[in-house]
Amino acid sequence: MNTKKMLITLAGIMGIGLFFWFDLQRFLTLEALKANRQALMDYYAAHRVATVAGFMAVYIVQTTLSLPGAAVLSLASGAIFGSIMGTVYANIAATLGATLAFLVARYLLRDAVLNKFGGKLEGINKELENRGFNYLLFLRLVPVFPFFLINLAAGLTRLPLRTFFFGTMVGIIPGGFVYVNAGASLATIESLSGIASPRVVGSFALLGLFALIPALYSKFKDRTRG
Known part of the structure; x- marks a missing residue:
């Protein structure tokens, strides 16, 4: 590993270490969000651009480093910015x-x-390489694999960056909207587990199956030709 890669890796490890050392996860809980919602909304009213930029920066760092708190950040987006713009941000x-x-x-x-994950990622890697966008869309829509694991798995394949970017952007819209929309009615939420009901998860699964149909058809054609 060259010096530049080593420095970037060390910076990432240090960021993760500091997150847990200072117990920053305590700010990314449903209770903390409820307690600070009004203060966040007041700050947003006075500093709109800074609030949006700060929120997105925190969310980007959290996702890049695979830190806990994504669900609460999505709820916060809805609580502060509303259902539509919150989903966009x-x-x-x-x-x-x-x-x-x-x-x-x-x-x-x-x-x-x-x-670390080679054995678990083998099947995902093969499908991402062969089926690309449709399989990635399926993985994003159906909550079978953790979000961070899909990011890592895709990075280990020859999946084009553009396919990953747009597959992710489209695939996370339904699930993201559910949490952001819930955040817009934050007072009614008692727990994170209650947001994604079996009916909602079932709807995502159905969407995922529709997204997977072209990939399954392609796989079937390959087998019949073989």
């Missing part, structure tokens, strides 16, 4: 963060990630 930030994580996995951490 959260989607852009999550997509950029995921793309940075993808690039980190591809160019900095390939060997380390393969050593």
